[in-house]
Amino acid sequence: MKIQGKMFIWLSVFVLAMAIVYGVWSKEPVGTTALFLAFGLCIMIGYYLAFTAKRVDAMAQDDKEADVADEAGEVGFFAPHSWQPLSLALSGALAFAAIAIGWWLLYFSAPFILVGIFGWVFEFYRGENQNQ
Template sequence: MKIQGHMFIWLSVFILAVAAVYGVWSKEPVGTTALFLSFGLSLMIGFYLAFTARRVDTGAQDNKDADVADDAGELGFFSPHSWQPLALGIGAAIAFLSVALGWWLLFISLPIIMVGLFGWVFEYYHGENQNQ
């Protein structure tokens, strides 16, 4: 994680230099603003990764003598299959379609989005995935 933090911090330094050169050379405010915002985002990610790396154990990617097998093991918890993202996707598609066809479609999409969101948030509180 330490390596990734340093990579993002160096990337933010590069983006800052590019933003300064682009801003002076092009005098175009939108692209310059986007580059400065990219600098800020990259700096935040790099700072978070470097800050977190100090508080967790050293990973295999931080050891120069590590093998690929040293990084094996449990990667984390992944949810079982869920139908809720499908409901959210259908609701979002109808909501975005309402911009083109008419705002009345938003009234149809909002209940679908709310049901999908509610189901996704609370899917571990009922059914076979319920914690005991």
């Protein structure tokens, strides 16, 4: 975690330099402000990561002699095959199309969104994926 803090702090130094150069050359306030805000975000994240790294144990990425497999572990559980995200994405796209086409389309897409959400949430409580 120490390396991420250092990377963000160095990134903030680079963004600050680019903000100054951009502000002097372009004299454009919006882009200059955005770059200074990006500098602020980078320094906040870098400080947080550097501060947190002092309180946690050293990880494998902090050891220069570590192998890739040293930090390996269980990633998590993922559904093997699920159609619910696809149905939810299609019904969500239909709902967002209601903004461009007409709000009446939202009445048709809302039930499909609810079916997609309930199907995804309760996917492992019914059917072949039901936990015994």
